[in-house]
Amino acid sequence: MSADQTPRVHRLNSTLANQIAAGEVVERPASILKELLENSLDAGATRITIHLEGGGVDLLSVEDDGVGIFPVDLALALERHATSKVATWEDLQAIHTMGFRGEALPAIASVSRLEIVSRAHGQKQATRLQVTGGATGAPEPSARAPGTTVRVADLFFNVPARRKFLRSASAELSRNQKVLRQIALANFPVAFQLFQNGRALVQLPAALDADSRAQRVASIMGEGFLANALYIEQEDQGLSLSGWLGLPTYNRARGDEQYFYVNSRPVRDPVITHALRASYNDVLFQDRHPLYVLYLKLPPERVDVNVHPAKAEVRFRDSREIHDFLFHTLRRVIAEQGGEHPQVTVPVQPLSPAPAVQSSGSRAYQHPTQRPLSAVQDGSGAYWERLVAPAMTFVSTPDMPAAPPQELAPDYPLGQALAQVHARFILAQNRAGMILIDQHAAHERILYEKMKVAVQQNDKQVFIIPEYLHVTATQMACFEAKQNALQAAGLEISVAGPGTLAIHAAPKAIAAATYGQIVADLLAEEPTWTAKDSDAALADMACRAAIKTSRRLSLEEMNSLLRQLEATPRFGQCNHGRPTVVQFSLPDLDRLFLRGR
Known part of the structure; x- marks a missing residue:
């Protein structure tokens, strides 16, 4: 040129x-x-x-x-x-x-x-x-x-x-x-x-009090969010965090309903994102995303908002302090929500009448035909007179003694077990109403938390005679790739020979005799966790050691499981984020049977 x-x-x-x-x-x-x-x-x-x-x-x-x-x-x-x-x-x-x-x-x-x-x-x-x-x-x-x-x-x-x-x-x-x-x-x-x-x-409209603010949140985020969210207010060393934190079980496939504000300014920041995501570890299902509306307030001089033309990003003076405050605060709230909000509350809807099974009680009824759902949801007030009363034929059984009055369940959050449903769910009642517990998910959470404590305290059971495990070449390759994570999860495993592994020690939370099958299962398919992800390895171990869906339990075993679950952090969800407990309130049950109409 x-x-x-x-x-x-x-x-x-x-x-x-x-x-x-x-x-x-x-x-x-x-x-x-x-x-x-x-x-x-x-x-x-x-x-x-x-x-x-x-x-x-x-x-x-x-x-x-x-x-x-x-x-x-x-x-x-x-x-x-x-x-x-x-x-x-x-x-x-x-x-x-x-x-x-x-x-x-x-x-x-x-x-x-x-x-x-x-x-x-x-x-x-x-x-x-x-x-x-x-x-x-x-x-x-x-x-x-x-x-x-x-x-x-x-x-x-x-x-x-x-x-x-x-x-x-x-x-x-x-x-x-x-x-x-x-x-x-x-x-x-x-x-x-x-x-x-x-x-x-x-x-x-302007929201000037707590109720109207909650109503605005519900109108924007949905009534379901407000019913499945915890309102928090926490302060520490000049930092204030408030807002609505969605329960782990109320989540979405996309992270498009997450609102975080720094001094009332909506922002995107990797420090905040990482702290929030880490807070939901152990309780969020795989690739699901939590919902929240949270407000962080701090002195303006501790945050620089002049880092992006659209003012959508910020830079904190001490990002580590902000991260730790958010992580520990939210993780504690999620863990403690098991006390006040131990379960997901599901609104129930009336079901269409179906042919009834003859009861052995003092009265039984026969229903001639199945009615459409629209008839049950009829709000005209004539539901009983038009559909129910004509279809009911009472059979008198005077020789049958009346059932004794039922005592209220003990004042436990998860109440008292009554029965098992399809060898899969535990039916219990507490003072609020009826509860269903997923027995496998509940036991999985209990074992996982116990194993984490055991690993943190280096509380191992040492096998006098190692547990030997014969593996395929594929399983041996998987073991070599994941050996660090297994060791960090409290498993001491060595190669005892061609195609043979020896388990020398393991966390005390699980019976020693089960570890051979657990390790075999872990190596049978490629785990999704990384080489250093010990928590994910523990979660997989807990899942495989937990009682299975088809296991029949006695009332004593069911109540023992409920008491252990109540004492377990974050017991509302299993390790993969699925709910362990679902509460049906008495008003929900009354609406189901149209009581009070």
């Missing part, structure tokens, strides 16, 4: 510079909505109304009742790096507002037709300013109540290449709704409305 062809350094014009900045800030309508909502919140708004057309591509309007903008500041607000939120280096080190860069409005204005109408409190009239593709018009007087309205129309009209990357109106609408949910969950005192093409889609 000759000297006259060498590119010269030159200053970009403001429009092009703003369009380049828009590539970082303005990705789609949802990113614009996020920036405008944050501006409204920083302005102290208590009511925010959103209007969309075409999913926000044709029009996106945000109206608020905030402090407004003075006429002399309106044009300046559309210049890059012009802001009212930071002024000094010290302000940047302790940011209290959602926005602070001063880039969003000029970036949006450079790729759309933007209009701002604002009236500051104390002003007699509002001022309108229009910007088309970065070209600013003259301010005009307008009418409006105190506050600000920002209208963004024809997004990317002057950058058609960017417009091609937008999706359908319904897809963009869905992204906008997700942004609104994310903002609404962190700003309970603010009322939100969302309209699409003039039709109201979201109406969230």
Whole structure:
């Protein structure tokens, strides 16, 4: 390249510079909505109304009742790096507002037709300013109540290449709704409305007390989440964590219902993600994801939010302290939830009547035909008279003595065992109602926790005579790959000869005679755990040692299992995250049989 062809350094014009900045800030309508909502919140708004057309591509309007903008500041607000939120280096080190860069409005204005109408409190009239593709018009007087309205129309009209990357109106609408949910969950005192093409889609009134805040969470996350979540409030050394933590058994295949806020700012951070995921270890089923809405508060100077153009990432001054606080707090809450919330509560629905089996009790009935479910769910109040009473024929058995009154179960969380169902579930009752316990999953959790304690305390049973195990070449290769994990899990195994392994010691939690078969099972198929994952190895061992589904248990054995389970951490789930206990409350049972109607 000759000297006259060498590119010269030159200053970009403001429009092009703003369009380049828009590539970082303005990705789609949802990113614009996020920036405008944050501006409204920083302005102290208590009511925010959103209007969309075409999913926000044709029009996106945000109206608020905030402090407004003075006429002399309106044009300046559309210049890059012009802001009212930071002024000094010290302000940047302790940011209290959602926005602070001063880039969003000029970036949006450079790729759309933007209009701002604002009236500051104390002003007699509002001022309108229009910007088309970065070209600013003259301010005009307008009418409006105190506050600000920002209208963004024809997004990317002057950058058609960017417009091609937008999706359908319904897809963009869905992204906008997700942004609104994310903002609404962190700003309970603010009322939100969302309209699409003039039709109201979201109406969230201000939530000023605990009940209304819970109602907002339920309206966004679903009633099922609120019924299967723990509300927590924990503080330690200037750190505060609060919010709703979903039970491990209430999970999803995707992690799209996880909301975490740092000083009311929704963020993504690997430190937070790892701490939360680790908190659910041992109780979350395979590739499932928990649900939560959590709020971390800490002094602003302990977190740097100025690390990402969209302010979606943060950097902590002491990430290890934050990680340990989150991990230990949430892990303790999940472990302790077995006391107050020991089981999943399942709402039951009436079943369609089926032919009954003759009872040996004092009264029996015969049901002639099966009725459809819709008849049982009939709310007309005539269910008994029309369907049940005519079909019941009572047989008197005066010689049968009346059953003695049943005593209430002892005041244990899991109550008292009554029977076994299909050699698979334990039927018990407590003061709240009826309980079903998965006997294999329950015993699996008990053994796993005992084995972990044994390994931590190096409490091993040493075999005077080693347990010899004959293995195939494939099993021997698997042993060599997983030997470190097995050793970390408390198993001392050596190669005793060609195709032979010798087990010398193992954790005390399981009978010595069972370890030969357990190790054989572990090596029969490729384990999913890594070479150093001792907890996963223990979980597999506990699963194989637990009582099987077909095992018949006596009442004494069942009650013994329940008492052990109550004393076990995180007993609401097995090692793979499946529920061990399901509670049916008395009101649920009453509804099942239409009692009280």
